[in-house]
Amino acid sequence: MEKFKLFISNFLIYGFGSIISSVIPLIMLPVITRLMPDSFYYGLSDISNTIVQFGTALAVMGMYDAVFRLFFDREDTRYQKVVCSTALVFTLISSFVVFLILILFRNQFSVLFFGDARYNNVLYLTAISIFIGGTNNIVQIPTRTQNKRIVFIVLNTIGPIVSYAISIPLLLNGYYLIALPLAAVTTALTKELSFYVINRKWFDLRLFDSSTLKQLLVIAIPLLPNFLIYWIFNSSDRLMISWLIGASFTGIYAVGAKIGSAAQLIYQAFAGGWQFFAFSTMNEENQVENNSRVFEYLGAISFSCATLVFALSHWLFQLLFTGVYVDAYICAPYLFLAPLMQMLFQVACNQFLVIKKTWPNMLILSVGAIINVMLNLVLIPFIGIEGASIATLVGYIVSDIICCCVLIRMKLMVVSKRFIFISILMAGFIIVWRLALIKSTLLSLIAAVAVICIILKCYWSDIVGLFPGGKYESSKA
Known part of the structure; x- marks a missing residue:
């Protein structure tokens, strides 16, 4: 149980940090939507963020996870510095190559x-955000490790x-197009400089090593398609909504996705604590049981939180938003649960990474991504933004x-x-909510x-076992 207490402590600490970074945008979202005269502007800003996510994933090329994997291979500080420095170079x-391509063909991409x-x-x-974001991912690794x-x-x-x-003064002065993208650039730069100052002893461009780069790429390159597939899951729906029914609907969908992204409070906490836990315990005898148990616990937490979001979504959007933005309530619950399903996938597929086989991740995710895109093409013209969220x-x-x-x-x-049972229970709840309870907050709750x-x-019994004096009972498959 000591290992689980380590994971839970990391989960809670990183969760607290994630709550701070995520709650502020959620609180400010109604303010931002009121300062923008049209959902079209918010839609363009969201598309910009979508491109940043794609470009950053392309630039990082799976290097973040590869560094984590090699970092714990040896208890040798110099070797760890070589790994970090090589990845940064x-x-x-x-990142510069991606930046240059976008600038050279800016009119066509626009x-x-x-x-x-x-x-x-x-x-x-x-x-610029992509260039900063690519290296930002690497300079913060020593803090995590x-x-x-x-x-x-x-x-x-x-x-x-x-x-x-930065963004609010710009919006007040009518700079609706650049307010949020410029704020994103400045924030990313601030965080990168801060992390680099803190972790500078881990990076020395002179320590670049081509043989280490080859080891990193062996792990990283098979992961790149995974990140691109994640982008299809999480972001391509914005572009498809814009192309199929218009950028204004993208703005409405983006608001629903932002509220739905409250799931990041759980997901980011998981990500912060997970990599340290997963790779520091990967050689233990009961690793399979531990990993499976974490999968179940996170699934149970995800389902519990998601039921409340489904129940309160309509009431919450009526309370916080006005005009067309209220319509985003229909997609928020699905988009809350989706990143939690992504979290469960990452817990499970970590087993492939432990045995240094990353290609199954890509094949499995590809099937889901293809289904996502196909459902988008069918459901978006039929039921609008709800179709995109269901597809994801x-x-x-x-x-x-x-x-x-x-x-x-x-x-x-x-x-x-028991996990199979609660999964079926959750699916049944969603169907009943959509068909019969969607407008009744009381009955949904x-x-x-x-x-x-x-x-x-x-x-x-598992919950009791986490507390001092509690007796833990192992679950049976």
Whole structure:
């Protein structure tokens, strides 16, 4: 249980830091939407952020996870510095290449992404964000590998403050197009400089080593398609909405996705604590059981939180927003649950990374991504933004199911009957909510509480075991 207490402590600490960085944008979202005269502007800003996510994933090329994997191979500080420095040199070059391509073909990309070459000033800021974001991922790795949790909390507090200190004055002065992209650039730069100053002893460009780069690329390159597929899951729906029904709907969908991204409070906490836990315990004898148990616990937490979001979504949007933005309530619950399904996939597929086989991740995610895109093409013209959110969630669920089945067959994972039961229960709740309870907050809330009570009942012995004096009972597959 000591290992689980380590994971839970990391989960809570990183969760606190993530809450600070995520709650501020959620609180400010109604303010931002009221300062923008049209959802079209918010839609363009969201598309810019979508391109940043794609370009950054392309520039980093899986190097973040590869560094984590090699960092714990040896207890040798010089070797660890070589790994970090080599990765930084690589991402500096790759980020600059992506930046240069966007700048050289700015008019063409502006038409492709924003629908008009007049918006190439937004593309400039997008390109700069990608260049900064690529290297930003690497310079913060030593903070994570050393488990410096307080630093994480402080820097995640500074980021949103800097962002809104820049964007709100710009919006008040009518700079609707560039306010949010410019704020994103400044925030990313602030965090990168801060992390580099803190971790500078881990980086020395003279320590670049071509043989180490080859080792990193062996792990990283198979991961690149995974990150691009994640982008398809999380971001391509914005572009498809813009192309199929218009950028104004993208703005509405983006608001729903922002509220839905409250799931990042759980996901980011998981990500912060997970990599340290996963790789520091990967050689233990009961690793398969531990990994499977974490998968189940996070699944139970995800389902419990998601039921409340489904129940309260309509009431919450009526309370916080006005005009067309209220319509975003329909997609927020699905987009809350989707990143949590992504989190479960990452827990499960970590087993492939432990045995240094990353290609199954790509194949499994590809199936989910293809289903996502196909459902987008069918559902967006039929039921609008709700269709895009359903497509994203279904794609992740399919990937989770396939991944679990493969790992169980390989004896790298066990899934208990109680988890299968609560998964079916959650699916039933969503169907009933959509068909009968969607406009009744009271009835939805009663149903949500009932589901949560059943989940607590299923895992009560495990919950008791986490406290001093509690007796833990291992789950049975």
